[in-house]
Amino acid sequence: MFKKIRDLNRRRDLDVISSLISPGERVLDLGCGDGTFLKQLQDAGAVVQGVELDAELIGRCISNGVPVIQSDLNGKLDFTDDGSFDWVLLSQTIQEMRHPDRLLSRMVQIGHKAAVSVINFGHWSCRMQVFFQGRMPRNSQMPYHWYDTPNIHFSTIKDFRELCRDLEIEILQETPLPARFPRLTDAMPNLFAIGAVFVLKKK
Amino acid sequence: MPLDCGRELKDVNIRYETAGQLNADRSNAVLITHALSGDAHVCGRHTPEDRKPGWWDAMIGPGKYIDTNKYFVICSNIIGSCSGSTGPRSIDPDTGKPYNLNFPVITVRDMVRAEKALIDHLGIKKLLSVVGGSMGGMQVLEWAVNYPESVDCAIPIATACQFSPQNIAFDWVAREAIKADPDFRNGEYSADAPPSRGLGAARMLAHITYLSEETMSRKFGRNLQNKDSYDFDFDFNYDFAVESYLEHQGKRFVERFDANSYFYITRATDYFDLSAHADGDLVKTFALTDAAFLVVSFSSDWLFPTWQSRRLVEAMMKNKLPVSFCEIQSSYGHDAFLLEVDTLGRMIRDFLRHRQEGLKHV
16 A cells, blocks of 8 residues: 555656646756656756766666766755756655755755655654654655664655745745545645645745 | 967878778767877777787777767877877978977867867768767867867766866976986987886876775785895885886886877876866856766776866856766776776766767757
8 A cells, every 4th residue: 555655646746846847948856866757857848957966876867868967965056057947856855955954945046946845744644653653654655764764854744834934935836745635635735645846936 | 280389280190090880971970089198099909919909998899888880989099199190209391300309289179189180081070979088088078169060979087177286296297207317318319219217107107196095905905026025125126016016017108108209298188278268267168069968087086086077067067068977986096987897888878879869860
């Protein structure tokens, strides 16, 4: 069951992001992995550029025909000018960053708009695990133990909105990603959405 | 041929080799640019008896990463060298004698001018790619900036936008070693009495800069050469394996290289500064090109460290050029560009394949 949710979610957040992007727009994907998603966008007419740290994944990006540069997202991201991309993407990666706040601020400088998909730590199943089992939540989206997880900065949807407010970043659009209950998710995303896609812009 | 120094080079001869077939629309040509001591013999063997194949044979050939079944590969010897193209050893048509130190001072851009003349001569309007490491990478960058209309994509490897003060310093010491050899005679040495000790010392120094501390430690450690204890000799001949290795490298180099050429080529790299195209502004320099780039560096290369490749990548990105960049983890130092064939090769192969497919769509 968890596997299903994960696949569904994976497709959903990238689907939402790709629906935002028009042909001809310049897209920078931070943590682009093997470039499969960027290739889809490229085939649809976007001008894409990936950023990835892992050399093996970089090799696979090149094999997918996607331009990619090696850079650590925990760094300054000063390899490109402000406003040089229409979109800067970050999908399900922000929780791994040392300074999510600095990264978000930099993203809305580089891109006219940023699209960020986040995992919702406030989902009811996470709350249940903490509440009833007294354990840190684990599921298919977060299969790690507390001690070996790369995910060091989890947030809820509410937390994320608050950070954007503090950073003076405008949320142009928020799309909650439902697991099973679409209506409940729309009504109470922080409790029922397994994640969300935010479209952000510098105020 | 006009040169950057203001002089002209007459009767320019270019030695080059090709592998593979040029296709009907002449769109599959890949130029390989060689490093300081390289030559035109890039792949394959001239005769089955040859002891060694070309210098990048592991990378280039039928079915290899740069596949000569698909690409028409060209490699030419740089001018100023001593392996077939016009250089200090060539006869000066004005005097009828070898140039020696009367050879004009050349730049990396001059080398590329000569390569462009060759490409024109071969009837190729646009190269699919120019690929090279170290000083070859400098030529790749000059190609992209000087002849953007003639290059679809460029692959500079283990290189930089300019020679660093440290690089220049090593060259200086190497040349001083040659000058200090009594056989040097201000460049007017005879073919049978070249300044072997000076040139050998220069090569040994340079060879250290091509290796990493890790490679040296692993390969030689503090092992002694053919002995069990220190000599405590006054001749200061080699005790250690690493000394013997360098001695061997120096001797081998002297057999195939010319001291005057070493002067001219190292000087060309000293003078190399790509940003001179835009008064020292590297970002503006890359506004001169529209090539796609694959930039590769190696983690243990301290002669051309990764931060220098990052400077290139940043300048390319700021010009909105399509760029791929990877630092390959390797312990081989600068030499990694010749030794990490598989990791590097796969990237080059895949990059070229997509660039060629892209050309077909246009």
